[in-house]
Amino acid sequence: MAKEGRVFVGAFYEGKHATPPHRYPKTQDSSSAVTPPCLSHFVIESPYKTPDSRERIAMTTMRPVEVQCAVCGQTSEQYLLTSTNSFGSADLDTRPPEMMRSTIHLWVQRCPQCGYCNADLSALLPNAPHIMASEAYRDQLADRALPALANSFLCLSIILAALADYARAGWNCLRAAWVCDDAPNIEGAVSCRKRAADLFKEAQLQNQPIATQAGAADALMVDVLRRSRQFPLALSLCEDGLRKHQDDLFNAIFRFQQMLIERGDTGCYTIAQAVGNA
Protein backbone atom coordinates (compact mmCIF):
# COMPACT_ATOMS: atom_id res chain seq x y z
CA MET A 1 0.00 0.00 0.00
CA ALA A 2 1.18 3.44 -0.81
CA LYS A 3 1.63 5.61 2.23
CA GLU A 4 1.48 8.99 0.66
CA GLY A 5 -0.56 10.84 -1.86
CA ARG A 6 -3.41 9.30 -3.70
CA VAL A 7 -3.59 5.81 -4.94
CA PHE A 8 -5.35 5.64 -8.22
CA VAL A 9 -6.85 2.28 -8.71
CA GLY A 10 -9.38 2.42 -11.44
CA ALA A 11 -11.42 4.72 -13.54
CA PHE A 12 -14.23 4.74 -15.96
CA TYR A 13 -14.72 7.82 -17.98
CA GLU A 14 -17.88 9.24 -19.31
CA GLY A 15 -18.18 11.72 -22.09
CA LYS A 16 -15.71 13.68 -24.08
CA HIS A 17 -14.66 15.91 -21.20
CA ALA A 18 -13.52 13.08 -19.01
CA THR A 19 -11.35 13.97 -16.10
CA PRO A 20 -7.76 12.76 -16.35
CA PRO A 21 -7.03 9.88 -14.05
CA HIS A 22 -4.22 11.33 -12.00
CA ARG A 23 -6.01 14.30 -10.50
CA TYR A 24 -9.41 14.14 -8.96
CA PRO A 25 -10.09 17.47 -7.25
CA LYS A 26 -10.96 20.18 -9.73
CA THR A 27 -10.75 23.89 -9.50
CA GLN A 28 -11.56 25.64 -12.70
CA ASP A 29 -12.35 29.15 -13.74
CA SER A 30 -15.96 30.08 -14.05
CA SER A 31 -15.92 29.98 -17.82
CA SER A 32 -15.81 26.24 -17.95
CA ALA A 33 -17.90 23.57 -16.36
CA VAL A 34 -16.52 20.78 -14.27
CA THR A 35 -17.33 17.38 -15.58
CA PRO A 36 -19.05 15.22 -13.00
CA PRO A 37 -16.53 12.96 -11.41
CA CYS A 38 -15.25 9.96 -13.18
CA LEU A 39 -17.52 7.48 -11.69
CA SER A 40 -15.17 4.73 -10.92
CA HIS A 41 -12.29 6.58 -9.43
CA PHE A 42 -10.81 4.53 -6.69
CA VAL A 43 -8.92 7.18 -4.80
CA ILE A 44 -7.39 6.85 -1.41
CA GLU A 45 -6.28 9.88 0.48
CA SER A 46 -3.50 8.93 2.80
CA PRO A 47 -3.78 10.30 6.31
CA TYR A 48 -0.13 11.23 5.95
CA LYS A 49 -0.70 13.61 3.12
CA THR A 50 -1.51 17.26 3.57
CA PRO A 51 -3.49 18.70 0.70
CA ASP A 52 -1.83 21.61 -0.99
CA SER A 53 -3.21 25.07 -0.39
CA ARG A 54 -4.96 25.28 -3.75
CA GLU A 55 -6.96 22.18 -3.00
CA ARG A 56 -7.60 23.31 0.55
CA ILE A 57 -9.41 26.48 -0.55
CA ALA A 58 -11.29 24.98 -3.48
CA MET A 59 -15.02 25.36 -3.05
CA THR A 60 -18.02 24.09 -4.89
CA THR A 61 -19.35 26.74 -7.22
CA MET A 62 -21.96 26.58 -9.92
CA ARG A 63 -23.61 28.92 -12.33
CA PRO A 64 -27.02 29.02 -14.00
CA VAL A 65 -27.15 28.53 -17.74
CA GLU A 66 -29.97 28.54 -20.25
CA VAL A 67 -30.01 25.20 -22.03
CA GLN A 68 -32.10 24.35 -25.04
CA CYS A 69 -33.51 20.84 -24.99
CA ALA A 70 -32.29 18.84 -27.96
CA VAL A 71 -35.56 16.92 -28.10
CA CYS A 72 -38.31 19.54 -27.82
CA GLY A 73 -36.45 22.83 -28.21
CA GLN A 74 -37.65 24.24 -24.88
CA THR A 75 -35.13 26.40 -23.05
CA SER A 76 -34.74 25.89 -19.31
CA GLU A 77 -32.42 27.06 -16.60
CA GLN A 78 -29.93 24.46 -15.51
CA TYR A 79 -26.88 24.67 -13.30
CA LEU A 80 -23.32 23.95 -14.31
CA LEU A 81 -20.70 22.90 -11.81
CA THR A 82 -17.79 25.29 -12.19
CA SER A 83 -15.52 24.18 -9.36
CA THR A 84 -15.41 21.69 -6.57
CA ASN A 85 -13.01 19.50 -4.65
CA SER A 86 -12.88 16.17 -2.95
CA PHE A 87 -10.93 15.19 0.12
CA GLY A 88 -10.69 11.79 1.66
CA SER A 89 -11.44 8.37 0.37
CA ALA A 90 -14.05 7.37 -2.14
CA ASP A 91 -16.60 4.78 -1.12
CA LEU A 92 -16.07 1.18 -2.15
CA ASP A 93 -18.35 1.79 -5.11
CA THR A 94 -16.23 4.83 -6.04
CA ARG A 95 -18.71 7.45 -4.91
CA PRO A 96 -16.49 10.50 -4.34
CA PRO A 97 -16.05 12.17 -0.96
CA GLU A 98 -17.17 15.72 -0.24
CA MET A 99 -17.52 18.27 -1.69
CA MET A 100 -17.86 16.57 -5.07
CA ARG A 101 -20.18 14.09 -3.43
CA SER A 102 -22.84 16.71 -2.87
CA THR A 103 -22.79 18.01 -6.42
CA ILE A 104 -24.66 14.95 -7.67
CA HIS A 105 -27.76 17.03 -8.48
CA LEU A 106 -25.70 18.73 -11.18
CA TRP A 107 -24.70 15.54 -12.99
CA VAL A 108 -27.95 15.09 -14.87
CA GLN A 109 -30.38 17.57 -16.42
CA ARG A 110 -34.10 17.07 -17.01
CA CYS A 111 -36.18 19.05 -19.47
CA PRO A 112 -39.23 20.41 -17.63
CA GLN A 113 -41.19 20.35 -20.88
CA CYS A 114 -40.67 16.91 -22.38
CA GLY A 115 -38.85 14.99 -19.65
CA TYR A 116 -35.68 14.34 -21.63
CA CYS A 117 -32.84 13.44 -19.25
CA ASN A 118 -29.19 13.70 -20.14
CA ALA A 119 -25.98 15.03 -18.64
CA ASP A 120 -26.34 17.84 -21.16
CA LEU A 121 -29.86 18.55 -22.38
CA SER A 122 -28.56 20.23 -25.51
CA ALA A 123 -26.97 16.96 -26.66
CA LEU A 124 -29.26 14.58 -28.48
CA LEU A 125 -28.81 10.91 -27.77
CA PRO A 126 -29.69 8.79 -30.80
CA ASN A 127 -33.30 7.73 -30.95
CA ALA A 128 -34.08 9.56 -27.70
CA PRO A 129 -37.59 10.78 -28.68
CA HIS A 130 -38.64 7.25 -29.57
CA ILE A 131 -37.23 5.77 -26.36
CA MET A 132 -38.82 8.54 -24.30
CA ALA A 133 -42.22 7.61 -25.70
CA SER A 134 -41.97 4.15 -24.17
CA GLU A 135 -44.11 3.22 -21.19
CA ALA A 136 -40.99 2.29 -19.24
CA TYR A 137 -39.53 5.77 -19.65
CA ARG A 138 -42.74 7.63 -18.86
CA ASP A 139 -43.40 5.47 -15.82
CA GLN A 140 -39.86 5.97 -14.56
CA LEU A 141 -40.06 9.71 -14.99
CA ALA A 142 -43.14 9.85 -12.78
CA ASP A 143 -42.20 7.15 -10.25
CA ARG A 144 -43.30 8.62 -6.95
CA ALA A 145 -41.55 5.92 -4.95
CA LEU A 146 -38.15 7.44 -5.77
CA PRO A 147 -36.62 10.91 -5.52
CA ALA A 148 -37.03 12.91 -8.74
CA LEU A 149 -33.27 13.10 -9.17
CA ALA A 150 -33.00 9.32 -8.99
CA ASN A 151 -35.68 9.09 -11.66
CA SER A 152 -33.69 11.42 -13.90
CA PHE A 153 -30.63 9.17 -13.66
CA LEU A 154 -32.78 6.09 -14.24
CA CYS A 155 -34.44 7.65 -17.28
CA LEU A 156 -31.03 8.42 -18.72
CA SER A 157 -30.10 4.83 -17.96
CA ILE A 158 -33.15 3.61 -19.91
CA ILE A 159 -32.07 5.59 -22.97
CA LEU A 160 -28.47 4.35 -22.72
CA ALA A 161 -29.56 0.74 -22.23
CA ALA A 162 -31.81 1.00 -25.29
CA LEU A 163 -28.74 2.18 -27.18
CA ALA A 164 -26.86 -0.87 -25.90
CA ASP A 165 -24.50 1.34 -23.88
CA TYR A 166 -24.82 -0.93 -20.88
CA ALA A 167 -21.78 0.33 -19.00
CA ARG A 168 -22.94 3.94 -18.86
CA ALA A 169 -26.51 2.78 -18.24
CA GLY A 170 -25.25 0.86 -15.21
CA TRP A 171 -23.32 3.83 -13.90
CA ASN A 172 -26.41 5.99 -14.06
CA CYS A 173 -28.36 3.41 -12.06
CA LEU A 174 -25.59 3.49 -9.49
CA ARG A 175 -25.86 7.27 -9.35
CA ALA A 176 -29.59 6.85 -8.77
CA ALA A 177 -28.73 4.50 -5.91
CA TRP A 178 -26.52 7.19 -4.38
CA VAL A 179 -29.42 9.64 -4.51
CA CYS A 180 -31.60 7.06 -2.76
CA ASP A 181 -28.88 6.48 -0.15
CA ASP A 182 -29.01 10.17 0.69
CA ALA A 183 -32.82 10.39 0.81
CA PRO A 184 -32.67 7.92 2.59
CA ASN A 185 -34.73 5.46 0.57
CA ILE A 186 -33.20 2.08 1.31
CA GLU A 187 -35.50 -0.04 -0.85
CA GLY A 188 -35.04 2.38 -3.72
CA ALA A 189 -31.27 2.14 -3.34
CA VAL A 190 -31.40 -1.66 -3.36
CA SER A 191 -33.57 -1.65 -6.46
CA CYS A 192 -31.27 0.80 -8.29
CA ARG A 193 -28.20 -1.29 -7.40
CA LYS A 194 -29.88 -4.45 -8.68
CA ARG A 195 -30.49 -2.70 -11.96
CA ALA A 196 -26.90 -1.44 -11.98
CA ALA A 197 -25.58 -4.95 -11.35
CA ASP A 198 -27.66 -6.39 -14.19
CA LEU A 199 -26.50 -3.70 -16.60
CA PHE A 200 -22.85 -4.09 -15.56
CA LYS A 201 -23.14 -7.84 -16.16
CA GLU A 202 -24.58 -7.19 -19.60
CA ALA A 203 -21.81 -4.66 -20.28
CA GLN A 204 -19.19 -7.27 -19.41
CA LEU A 205 -20.89 -9.82 -21.67
CA GLN A 206 -20.69 -7.26 -24.47
CA ASN A 207 -17.04 -6.49 -23.71
CA GLN A 208 -17.87 -2.97 -22.57
CA PRO A 209 -15.45 -1.99 -19.78
CA ILE A 210 -17.01 -0.72 -16.58
CA ALA A 211 -13.58 0.19 -15.19
CA THR A 212 -10.17 0.54 -16.73
CA GLN A 213 -8.01 -1.25 -14.21
CA ALA A 214 -7.86 -4.96 -13.65
CA GLY A 215 -9.67 -5.73 -10.44
CA ALA A 216 -11.61 -2.48 -10.29
CA ALA A 217 -14.60 -3.90 -12.15
CA ASP A 218 -14.74 -6.94 -9.86
CA ALA A 219 -14.32 -4.76 -6.77
CA LEU A 220 -17.13 -2.51 -7.93
CA MET A 221 -19.43 -5.41 -8.73
CA VAL A 222 -18.85 -7.00 -5.33
CA ASP A 223 -19.93 -3.81 -3.62
CA VAL A 224 -22.99 -3.32 -5.82
CA LEU A 225 -24.05 -6.92 -5.21
CA ARG A 226 -23.42 -6.76 -1.46
CA ARG A 227 -25.33 -3.52 -1.05
CA SER A 228 -28.25 -4.94 -3.00
CA ARG A 229 -28.34 -7.97 -0.68
CA GLN A 230 -27.15 -10.43 -3.31
CA PHE A 231 -24.77 -12.00 -0.85
CA PRO A 232 -24.06 -15.40 -2.46
CA LEU A 233 -23.18 -13.73 -5.77
CA ALA A 234 -21.11 -11.10 -4.01
CA LEU A 235 -19.21 -13.71 -2.02
CA SER A 236 -18.51 -15.83 -5.06
CA LEU A 237 -17.17 -12.84 -6.98
CA CYS A 238 -15.11 -11.86 -3.96
CA GLU A 239 -13.47 -15.27 -3.85
CA ASP A 240 -12.79 -15.04 -7.59
CA GLY A 241 -11.32 -11.61 -7.04
CA LEU A 242 -8.97 -12.87 -4.36
CA ARG A 243 -7.73 -15.59 -6.72
CA LYS A 244 -7.38 -13.33 -9.74
CA HIS A 245 -5.99 -10.12 -8.31
CA GLN A 246 -2.86 -10.33 -6.21
CA ASP A 247 -2.52 -6.58 -5.81
CA ASP A 248 -2.35 -5.54 -2.13
CA LEU A 249 -5.07 -2.96 -2.45
CA PHE A 250 -7.59 -5.22 -4.12
CA ASN A 251 -6.66 -8.01 -1.79
CA ALA A 252 -7.53 -5.79 1.16
CA ILE A 253 -10.77 -4.67 -0.46
CA PHE A 254 -11.91 -8.21 -1.27
CA ARG A 255 -11.06 -9.43 2.24
CA PHE A 256 -12.93 -6.51 3.77
CA GLN A 257 -15.92 -7.21 1.53
CA GLN A 258 -15.79 -10.88 2.50
CA MET A 259 -16.08 -9.91 6.15
CA LEU A 260 -19.01 -7.57 5.43
CA ILE A 261 -20.81 -10.18 3.33
CA GLU A 262 -20.38 -12.86 5.97
CA ARG A 263 -22.05 -10.66 8.56
CA GLY A 264 -24.80 -9.54 6.14
CA ASP A 265 -23.69 -5.93 6.23
CA THR A 266 -25.14 -3.79 3.43
CA GLY A 267 -23.66 -0.53 4.71
CA CYS A 268 -21.58 2.11 2.99
CA TYR A 269 -17.82 1.91 3.56
CA THR A 270 -14.87 3.70 2.08
CA ILE A 271 -11.83 2.27 0.37
CA ALA A 272 -9.71 3.72 3.18
CA GLN A 273 -11.73 1.73 5.70
CA ALA A 274 -11.15 -1.40 3.69
CA VAL A 275 -7.39 -0.95 3.71
CA GLY A 276 -7.23 0.20 7.30
CA ASN A 277 -6.30 3.79 6.58
CA ALA A 278 -9.47 5.30 7.97
Ligand SMILES: [Zn+2]
Ligand atom coordinates in the same frame (compact mmCIF):
# COMPACT_ATOMS: atom_id res chain seq x y z
ZN1 LIG B 1 -37.44 18.88 -23.88
